[in-house]
Amino acid sequence: MEKMPYQPGMDHPMSTSAPVTSDWCNALPVLVGSKVTLRELELSDAPSLFAMLTAEEVSRFISPPPTTVEGFEKFIAWAHAERAAGRYVCFAVVPHGMHTAVGLFQVRQLEPGFATAEWGFALGSAFWGTGMFAESGQLVVDFAIETLRVGRLEARACVANGRGNGALRKLGAVQEGVLRRSFLKNGEFLDQLLWSILAEDWQEAKAMRSRVLVH
Numbered sequence: 001m002e003k004m005p006y007q008p009g010m011d012h013p014m015s016t017s018a019p020v021t022s023d024w025c026n027a028l029p030v031l032v033g034s035k036v037t038l039r040e041l042e043l044s045d046a047p048s049l050f051a052m053l054t055a056e057e058v059s060r061f062i063s064p065p066p067t068t069v070e071g072f073e074k075f076i077a078w079a080h081a082e083r084a085a086g087r088y089v090c091f092a093v094v095p096h097g098m099h100t101a102v103g104l105f106q107v108r109q110l111e112p113g114f115a116t117a118e119w120g121f122a123l124g125s126a127f128w129g130t131g132m133f134a135e136s137g138q139l140v141v142d143f144a145i146e147t148l149r150v151g152r153l154e155a156r157a158c159v160a161n162g163r164g165n166g167a168l169r170k171l172g173a174v175q176e177g178v179l180r181r182s183f184l185k186n187g188e189f190l191d192q193l194l195w196s197i198l199a200e201d202w203q204e205a206k207a208m209r210s211r212v213l214v215h
């Protein structure tokens, strides 16, 4: 019998727990932390994302963001279509007390079914060093592992991106190697570090944290 290709919501080949059913392809869930809410991008986020993410200090080490508000609106429509197709999710980061996005977290499958995936993130620089990254990162990795059933979550960060690499290390990602001249920025090829989080490591660390909290 032909093996059925993995579909979002089916039990993950690398996972040991029960299958999670989710309708995330129809709409992303709202993830609530103590500082931020993560939710689906909305078209009304475009002006604020344009203002935050096109700043030089934010865009220095990432793929060039859209250069207009309309470009961000197109990106948001694209993100909805990719989520509906089950290939990609993008969460807007909304600090408590605000209504529009100040940053985003993306996860895209590297193969059909999300067994391996890559994530990326950016926050407006006014929100750096506030703890919003760490909280949002934990919520997104939990979602990736528990709902998308990601077994290996990769990230790439330019070697010179101190905050990006520091943020990944802090979250528990493991640095695996250097991808030489892998990122073209302003006509120059930059080296990147490859980071990964494995589902089993993440779940183990989470269980340890909850044991510490209980005792």
Ligand SMILES: CC(C)(COP(=O)(O)OP(=O)(O)OC[C@H]1O[C@@H](n2cnc3c(N)ncnc32)[C@H](O)[C@@H]1OP(=O)(O)O)[C@@H](O)C(=O)NCCC(=O)NCCS
Residues within 6 Å of the ligand: 057, 058, 059, 061, 062, 120, 121, 122, 123, 124, 127, 128, 129, 130, 131, 132, 133, 134, 155, 156, 157, 158, 161, 162, 163, 164, 165, 166, 167, 170
């Ligand atoms: C990446 C990003 C989302 C992280 O959010 P943040 O709020 O800056 O992250 P945090 O402050 O929680 O963590 C960064 C850590 O790196 C450390 N750090 C800062 N500069 C560093 C450097 N040059 N070398 C090493 N570590 C550094 C910080 O001290 C901090 O650790 P600490 O909390 O233990 O002090 C944010 O910086 C950003 O949007 N950057 C622009 C976009 C980007 O580069 N995205 C990442 C692509 S991989």
